Amino acid sequence: MSAAGERTGAQVIIKALIDQGVEVIFGYPGGAVLPIYDEIFKQNHIRHILVRHEQGAVHAAEGYARSTGKVGVVLVTSGPGATNAVTGLTDALMDSIPVVCLTGQVPTHLIGNDAFQECDTTGITRPCTKHNYLVKDSDSLATMLHEAFYVARNGRPGPVVVDLPKDIQFAPAPYVGPESVKPRSYRPQTKGDAARIEEAVDMIARAERPIFYGGGGIINSGTTACKRFTKFVQQSGYPCTLTLMGLGAYPASDKLFLGMLGMHGTYEANMAMHGCDVMVAVGSRFDDRITGRLDAFAPDAKIIHIDIDPSSINKNVQVDLPIVGDVGTILGQMQKVWSAKVKRRRNGKAIDAWWQQIEKWRGRDCLAYGTDDKIIKPQYAIERLYELTKDQDVFITTEVGQHQMWAAQFYKFEKPNRWMTSGGLGTMGYGLPAAIGAQLAHPGKLVVDIAGEASILMNIQEMSTAAQHRLPVKIFILNNQYMGMVRQWQELLHGGRYSESYSEALPDFVKLAESFGAVGLRASKPSEVDDLIKEMISVDKTVIADISVDPTENCFPMIPSGSAHNEMILGEGKSPKSEQTVSEDGMVLV
Numbered sequence: 001m002s003a004a005g006e007r008t009g010a011q012v013i014i015k016a017l018i019d020q021g022v023e024v025i026f027g028y029p030g031g032a033v034l035p036i037y038d039e040i041f042k043q044n045h046i047r048h049i050l051v052r053h054e055q056g057a058v059h060a061a062e063g064y065a066r067s068t069g070k071v072g073v074v075l076v077t078s079g080p081g082a083t084n085a086v087t088g089l090t091d092a093l094m095d096s097i098p099v100v101c102l103t104g105q106v107p108t109h110l111i112g113n114d115a116f117q118e119c120d121t122t123g124i125t126r127p128c129t130k131h132n133y134l135v136k137d138s139d140s141l142a143t144m145l146h147e148a149f150y151v152a153r154n155g156r157p158g159p160v161v162v163d164l165p166k167d168i169q170f171a172p173a174p175y176v177g178p179e180s181v182k183p184r185s186y187r188p189q190t191k192g193d194a195a196r197i198e199e200a201v202d203m204i205a206r207a208e209r210p211i212f213y214g215g216g217g218i219i220n221s222g223t224t225a226c227k228r229f230t231k232f233v234q235q236s237g238y239p240c241t242l243t244l245m246g247l248g249a250y251p252a253s254d255k256l257f258l259g260m261l262g263m264h265g266t267y268e269a270n271m272a273m274h275g276c277d278v279m280v281a282v283g284s285r286f287d288d289r290i291t292g293r294l295d296a297f298a299p300d301a302k303i304i305h306i307d308i309d310p311s312s313i314n315k316n317v318q319v320d321l322p323i324v325g326d327v328g329t330i331l332g333q334m335q336k337v338w339s340a341k342v343k344r345r346r347n348g349k350a351i352d353a354w355w356q357q358i359e360k361w362r363g364r365d366c367l368a369y370g371t372d373d374k375i376i377k378p379q380y381a382i383e384r385l386y387e388l389t390k391d392q393d394v395f396i397t398t399e400v401g402q403h404q405m406w407a408a409q410f411y412k413f414e415k416p417n418r419w420m421t422s423g424g425l426g427t428m429g430y431g432l433p434a435a436i437g438a439q440l441a442h443p444g445k446l447v448v449d450i451a452g453e454a455s456i457l458m459n460i461q462e463m464s465t466a467a468q469h470r471l472p473v474k475i476f477i478l479n480n481q482y483m484g485m486v487r488q489w490q491e492l493l494h495g496g497r498y499s500e501s502y503s504e505a506l507p508d509f510v511k512l513a514e515s516f517g518a519v520g521l522r523a524s525k526p527s528e529v530d531d532l533i534k535e536m537i538s539v540d541k542t543v544i545a546d547i548s549v550d551p552t553e554n555c556f557p558m559i560p561s562g563s564a565h566n567e568m569i570l571g572e573g574k575s576p577k578s579e580q581t582v583s584e585d586g587m588v589l590v
Helices: 009-019 031-041 054-068 080-084 086-094 121-128 138-153 166-170 194-206 216-221 223-236 267-275 327-341 348-362 378-389 402-410 431-441 455-468 484-493 509-515 526-538
Strands: 024-027 047-050 072-076 099-105 131-134 159-165 210-214 240-242 257-260 278-282 302-307 321-324 394-398 446-452 474-479 519-523 543-548
Touching: 009 031, 009 138, 009 166, 024 054, 024 431, 031 072, 031 099, 031 159, 031 166, 047 431, 047 455, 054 072, 054 080, 054 086, 054 099, 054 431, 054 455, 072 080, 080 086, 080 099, 080 121, 086 099, 086 121, 086 159, 099 138, 121 131, 121 159, 131 138, 138 159, 159 166, 194 278, 194 302, 194 321, 194 327, 210 223, 210 267, 216 223, 216 327, 223 327, 240 267, 257 267, 257 402, 267 348, 302 327, 378 402, 378 446, 378 474, 378 526, 394 402, 394 431, 402 446, 402 474, 402 484, 431 446, 431 455, 431 474, 446 455, 455 509, 474 526, 509 519, 509 543, 519 526, 526 543
Parallel strands: 024 047, 024 072, 072 099, 099 159, 131 159, 210 240, 210 278, 240 257, 278 302, 302 321, 394 446, 446 474, 474 543, 519 543
Antiparallel strands: none
């Protein structure tokens, strides 16, 4: 405290975080944030997790936020500390993850003078945050901090930066609590327009070939939204598909679920999207990996789009009935209208015929793959991981690449907040720090990072973080010695010219694990996979499991870039043969 009994800026920052319910901060110290670190030392309310790179700090905060529904908090220093966080901030923006990132800044009188470790943090982060603040006077410090949490968690969630000059951290500062901060300029609409909801229910009831298309916005809205979405789909009896970010919003084991859609989605999900006459898009943004070629996207569909972000409406796809608001609230409104007005399914015969068609598409068994008793297929490794862990409450993170898509295809999620992957930005190196964040949020739970040998090396230094904090995360590497998705595209689209996609100097991952005081395991034959997984689960330490998989295996189905949903490439050996066209390279074209 200052002589007059006022709090310093650094003390106000810690008080604001405590009042916001923050339990964990992910950070890395530096000169411009030392006053804050001094206050962290003096208190026991908030746990600080020392990461080894600021990108890892933001990804860890994302994993914490996505697995809990809370705001993740990051603390980094000025200059390179802030710029190192930019990739994580952009990732959080693309995937709508609530993060508050506190960045140190040089003293106010030095801003603009190219001082040591100075950069224009607010200018740099403006395109990759939902909002950002530069605190210029201590009187506004507490208000800006509380506003940052409000903006991060309300409406469409996202990352917010608060840039904190060092002199503001030392100066006396008044404190106000979060209850007295009510931003007037940002009041997202949560309740849907009643007339549009009535119209939407009528469209859904009249549909002959309907489909529900759910995205990550359902999960961001909370568990109530997921329950309401599930109940509404089941009441209707209509088919449902989810995006990569939406997995877990609807139980994967339910018969109405068609699997993931999009570039590596299932045949039945993509064909149903292409052939539907009414599409109910809930908490999704129609990104290019979902839509494929826009001029051929769902050509016969009337589209209902429910989303809290008005800027997502008609951004990529023109819709017929937009409803702006919180998806959980709107689904509750729709359910009431449906229960009151729709006593029976109006187009029973048409819906039955639609399901018959969908079952034919399901019969193609698009995820089937060849087996070999001498080499591990990556799909097999994930299938065995799922079978041996499905009775536990498991949290799965991934890196980015083929393994990410195989994980989405073969690991089934029954509940939300158990699946954490980098969808919009596709950030290699995401999975390990995200797993650390999830493990801190859920001690005693099984947390597995499904990784590739190339992607895991992007933030492998966070093994040190896991070791320091004794976090028993499991790193399940599908090691094919290639940047697998790059190699696949080079094979299919660039004549098999594998330019710089082979990893020529990989570490011994078993010895690498042991060097961090962790456990290293390896499997090179299918017969070894089950025992490895069982041992990995049983060890109460960080584990790197190195699974040597088929380096030539490709991830199918696949919609080539610029193609429509009904222009998928399937893998070899799909059935029935009579419905296929086989290209010269052995790929099965739909």
